[in-house]
Amino acid sequence: MKALLPLAALLVAGCATDNAPLTPPGTTVRAAATDGDRQRLRDWREAFTRGLAEARAAGHQPAILREGALLEPDAALGGPIPNGTYRCRVIKLGARSPGLLPFIAYPRFNCRISTHAGVQHFAKLTGSQRQVGTILPDGVLRSVFLGTLVLGDEQRAMPYGADSERDLAGYVERIGPQRWRLILPYPRFESLIDVIELVPA
Numbered sequence: 001m002k003a004l005l006p007l008a009a010l011l012v013a014g015c016a017t018d019n020a021p022l023t024p025p026g027t028t029v030r031a032a033a034t035d036g037d038r039q040r041l042r043d044w045r046e047a048f049t050r051g052l053a054e055a056r057a058a059g060h061q062p063a064i065l066r067e068g069a070l071l072e073p074d075a076a077l078g079g080p081i082p083n084g085t086y087r088c089r090v091i092k093l094g095a096r097s098p099g100l101l102p103f104i105a106y107p108r109f110n111c112r113i114s115t116h117a118g119v120q121h122f123a124k125l126t127g128s129q130r131q132v133g134t135i136l137p138d139g140v141l142r143s144v145f146l147g148t149l150v151l152g153d154e155q156r157a158m159p160y161g162a163d164s165e166r167d168l169a170g171y172v173e174r175i176g177p178q179r180w181r182l183i184l185p186y187p188r189f190e191s192l193i194d195v196i197e198l199v200p201a
Contacts, residue, residue: 027119029136029144034161037146037169040186044171044193047185048073051093051192055103063103067091069175070197076141076173081120081180085201086111088124088182094192104191111198122147122172122182124196131184131196132157135172142171145182149189164188 033041040047052071055064069075071091088111092104110125113135120135122145133147148157148166158166170184182196 027136029138029146032134032136032146032160033144033169034164034167036164037167040169041144041171044183044185045073047193048093048183051102054094054192058102060103063105069179070181070195072175075175076171077175078141079174080143081113081135081172081174081198083113083115083120086113086180086198087201088199089197090127090129091195091197092191092193093195096188096190096192100190110201111196113198128152129189131168131182133160133168138171142173145170145172145184149187170194 029041030038052064052073055061064071071093087108089108090106092106093102095102106127109127112123112125114121114123120143121133122135123132124130128151130150131145131147132150133145136144136146138144145168146160147168148160148163149168150157160167165188168184168187170182172180172182174180178200180198182198184194184196186192187194
Protein backbone atom coordinates (compact mmCIF):
# COMPACT_ATOMS: atom_id res chain seq x y z
CA MET A 1 0.00 0.00 0.00
CA LYS A 2 2.91 2.36 0.68
CA ALA A 3 3.79 2.46 -3.02
CA LEU A 4 0.40 4.01 -3.72
CA LEU A 5 0.73 6.89 -1.29
CA PRO A 6 2.52 9.42 -3.56
CA LEU A 7 -0.05 8.90 -6.30
CA ALA A 8 -3.01 8.88 -3.94
CA ALA A 9 -1.86 12.06 -2.26
CA LEU A 10 -1.48 13.92 -5.53
CA LEU A 11 -4.39 12.59 -7.58
CA VAL A 12 -6.85 14.91 -5.84
CA ALA A 13 -6.76 18.14 -7.82
CA GLY A 14 -10.00 19.63 -9.13
CA CYS A 15 -10.92 18.74 -12.70
CA ALA A 16 -13.22 21.74 -13.06
CA THR A 17 -10.21 24.07 -12.95
CA ASP A 18 -8.00 21.58 -14.81
CA ASN A 19 -5.47 21.43 -11.98
CA ALA A 20 -3.27 18.44 -12.68
CA PRO A 21 -3.31 15.29 -10.56
CA LEU A 22 0.41 14.49 -10.42
CA THR A 23 2.75 11.61 -9.88
CA PRO A 24 6.37 12.33 -9.01
CA PRO A 25 8.74 12.38 -12.03
CA GLY A 26 10.19 8.94 -12.69
CA THR A 27 7.30 7.06 -11.08
CA THR A 28 6.92 3.63 -12.68
CA VAL A 29 3.64 1.98 -13.59
CA ARG A 30 4.47 -0.95 -11.32
CA ALA A 31 4.98 1.35 -8.35
CA ALA A 32 1.93 3.52 -9.00
CA ALA A 33 -0.81 1.13 -10.18
CA THR A 34 -3.04 -0.90 -7.90
CA ASP A 35 -3.04 -4.68 -8.28
CA GLY A 36 -6.45 -4.53 -9.92
CA ASP A 37 -5.33 -1.94 -12.44
CA ARG A 38 -2.21 -3.88 -13.34
CA GLN A 39 -4.53 -6.79 -14.16
CA ARG A 40 -6.77 -4.55 -16.28
CA LEU A 41 -3.72 -3.34 -18.19
CA ARG A 42 -2.68 -6.94 -18.87
CA ASP A 43 -6.20 -7.79 -20.08
CA TRP A 44 -6.65 -4.80 -22.42
CA ARG A 45 -6.76 -6.86 -25.62
CA GLU A 46 -9.28 -9.32 -24.20
CA ALA A 47 -11.54 -6.42 -23.23
CA PHE A 48 -11.17 -4.86 -26.68
CA THR A 49 -11.96 -8.03 -28.62
CA ARG A 50 -14.87 -8.96 -26.35
CA GLY A 51 -16.34 -5.47 -26.66
CA LEU A 52 -16.03 -5.54 -30.44
CA ALA A 53 -17.61 -8.99 -30.62
CA GLU A 54 -20.64 -7.87 -28.61
CA ALA A 55 -21.05 -4.72 -30.69
CA ARG A 56 -20.82 -6.69 -33.96
CA ALA A 57 -23.32 -9.27 -32.71
CA ALA A 58 -25.76 -6.43 -32.03
CA GLY A 59 -25.49 -5.17 -35.64
CA HIS A 60 -22.93 -2.36 -35.26
CA GLN A 61 -20.32 -3.67 -37.70
CA PRO A 62 -20.87 -0.79 -40.20
CA ALA A 63 -20.27 1.78 -37.45
CA ILE A 64 -17.17 -0.09 -36.30
CA LEU A 65 -15.74 -0.13 -39.81
CA ARG A 66 -16.34 3.61 -40.22
CA GLU A 67 -14.06 4.28 -37.24
CA GLY A 68 -11.07 2.63 -38.93
CA ALA A 69 -7.93 2.42 -36.78
CA LEU A 70 -9.74 3.82 -33.74
CA LEU A 71 -11.44 0.46 -33.16
CA GLU A 72 -8.64 -1.82 -34.34
CA PRO A 73 -6.97 -3.37 -31.29
CA ASP A 74 -3.48 -3.53 -32.78
CA ALA A 75 -3.40 -0.10 -34.45
CA ALA A 76 -0.79 1.51 -32.14
CA LEU A 77 1.97 3.24 -34.13
CA GLY A 78 4.19 4.50 -31.33
CA GLY A 79 5.11 8.04 -30.39
CA PRO A 80 4.03 10.31 -27.52
CA ILE A 81 1.01 12.55 -27.47
CA PRO A 82 1.87 16.28 -27.49
CA ASN A 83 0.52 18.71 -24.95
CA GLY A 84 -2.41 20.79 -26.10
CA THR A 85 -6.17 21.10 -26.32
CA TYR A 86 -8.04 18.22 -27.95
CA ARG A 87 -11.49 17.33 -29.13
CA CYS A 88 -12.21 13.91 -27.66
CA ARG A 89 -14.96 11.44 -28.42
CA VAL A 90 -15.89 8.41 -26.33
CA ILE A 91 -17.04 5.09 -27.75
CA LYS A 92 -18.22 2.39 -25.35
CA LEU A 93 -17.95 -1.22 -26.47
CA GLY A 94 -19.61 -4.21 -24.81
CA ALA A 95 -22.05 -4.28 -21.92
CA ARG A 96 -21.12 -4.78 -18.27
CA SER A 97 -24.57 -6.17 -17.49
CA PRO A 98 -27.72 -7.29 -19.35
CA GLY A 99 -29.88 -4.50 -20.70
CA LEU A 100 -27.02 -2.10 -21.41
CA LEU A 101 -26.14 -1.15 -24.98
CA PRO A 102 -23.05 -2.85 -26.47
CA PHE A 103 -22.15 0.16 -28.65
CA ILE A 104 -22.50 3.84 -27.76
CA ALA A 105 -20.73 6.69 -29.59
CA TYR A 106 -20.87 10.06 -27.86
CA PRO A 107 -20.38 13.50 -29.44
CA ARG A 108 -17.09 15.33 -29.03
CA PHE A 109 -16.02 16.86 -25.74
CA ASN A 110 -13.12 19.06 -24.67
CA CYS A 111 -9.93 17.47 -23.34
CA ARG A 112 -6.46 18.70 -22.45
CA ILE A 113 -2.99 17.19 -22.28
CA SER A 114 -0.52 19.17 -20.19
CA THR A 115 2.72 18.69 -18.28
CA HIS A 116 3.19 19.81 -14.69
CA ALA A 117 6.39 19.28 -12.69
CA GLY A 118 7.69 16.96 -15.38
CA VAL A 119 4.62 14.68 -15.41
CA GLN A 120 2.11 14.54 -18.28
CA HIS A 121 -1.56 14.84 -17.42
CA PHE A 122 -4.85 14.09 -19.21
CA ALA A 123 -8.18 15.69 -18.34
CA LYS A 124 -11.56 15.38 -20.01
CA LEU A 125 -13.00 18.80 -19.28
CA THR A 126 -16.66 18.45 -20.24
CA GLY A 127 -19.38 15.80 -20.06
CA SER A 128 -21.08 13.88 -17.24
CA GLN A 129 -18.21 11.35 -16.98
CA ARG A 130 -14.77 12.98 -16.89
CA GLN A 131 -11.56 10.98 -16.81
CA VAL A 132 -8.57 12.70 -15.20
CA GLY A 133 -5.13 11.34 -14.43
CA THR A 134 -1.49 11.00 -15.38
CA ILE A 135 0.29 9.53 -18.39
CA LEU A 136 3.37 7.44 -17.63
CA PRO A 137 5.96 6.18 -20.15
CA ASP A 138 5.72 2.44 -20.86
CA GLY A 139 7.71 1.32 -23.89
CA VAL A 140 7.81 2.51 -27.48
CA LEU A 141 4.25 1.72 -28.62
CA ARG A 142 2.14 3.26 -25.87
CA SER A 143 2.01 5.11 -22.58
CA VAL A 144 0.00 4.14 -19.51
CA PHE A 145 -2.84 6.24 -18.12
CA LEU A 146 -3.72 5.98 -14.42
CA GLY A 147 -6.55 8.10 -13.13
CA THR A 148 -10.00 8.41 -11.70
CA LEU A 149 -13.53 9.13 -12.91
CA VAL A 150 -15.31 12.35 -11.98
CA LEU A 151 -19.11 12.23 -12.25
CA GLY A 152 -21.86 14.79 -12.74
CA ASP A 153 -21.29 18.13 -11.03
CA GLU A 154 -18.43 16.93 -8.80
CA GLN A 155 -15.68 19.52 -8.61
CA ARG A 156 -12.76 17.37 -7.48
CA ALA A 157 -11.36 13.99 -8.42
CA MET A 158 -11.16 11.27 -5.78
CA PRO A 159 -7.64 10.14 -4.86
CA TYR A 160 -6.38 7.31 -7.07
CA GLY A 161 -6.45 4.04 -5.16
CA ALA A 162 -9.07 5.28 -2.68
CA ASP A 163 -12.08 3.80 -4.52
CA SER A 164 -11.66 0.93 -6.97
CA GLU A 165 -15.03 1.83 -8.50
CA ARG A 166 -13.58 5.13 -9.71
CA ASP A 167 -10.03 4.03 -10.55
CA LEU A 168 -9.12 3.87 -14.24
CA ALA A 169 -6.18 2.34 -16.08
CA GLY A 170 -5.45 2.21 -19.78
CA TYR A 171 -3.14 3.05 -22.64
CA VAL A 172 -2.54 6.17 -24.71
CA GLU A 173 -1.64 5.30 -28.32
CA ARG A 174 -0.99 7.16 -31.54
CA ILE A 175 -3.10 5.61 -34.31
CA GLY A 176 -2.51 8.01 -37.21
CA PRO A 177 -1.31 11.47 -38.20
CA GLN A 178 -2.67 13.85 -35.56
CA ARG A 179 -4.87 11.10 -34.11
CA TRP A 180 -4.54 9.34 -30.75
CA ARG A 181 -6.71 7.22 -28.52
CA LEU A 182 -7.01 6.40 -24.84
CA ILE A 183 -8.27 2.88 -24.25
CA LEU A 184 -9.73 2.01 -20.84
CA PRO A 185 -10.31 -1.73 -20.41
CA TYR A 186 -12.94 -3.00 -17.99
CA PRO A 187 -14.17 0.27 -16.46
CA ARG A 188 -16.49 -0.33 -13.52
CA PHE A 189 -19.52 1.24 -15.20
CA GLU A 190 -21.50 0.30 -18.32
CA SER A 191 -18.97 -1.07 -20.83
CA LEU A 192 -16.22 -3.64 -21.35
CA ILE A 193 -13.90 -1.02 -22.79
CA ASP A 194 -14.04 2.73 -23.37
CA VAL A 195 -12.14 4.08 -26.38
CA ILE A 196 -11.50 7.82 -26.35
CA GLU A 197 -10.41 9.41 -29.63
CA LEU A 198 -8.23 12.51 -29.35
CA VAL A 199 -7.62 14.94 -32.22
CA PRO A 200 -6.13 18.43 -31.86
CA ALA A 201 -8.71 21.15 -31.39
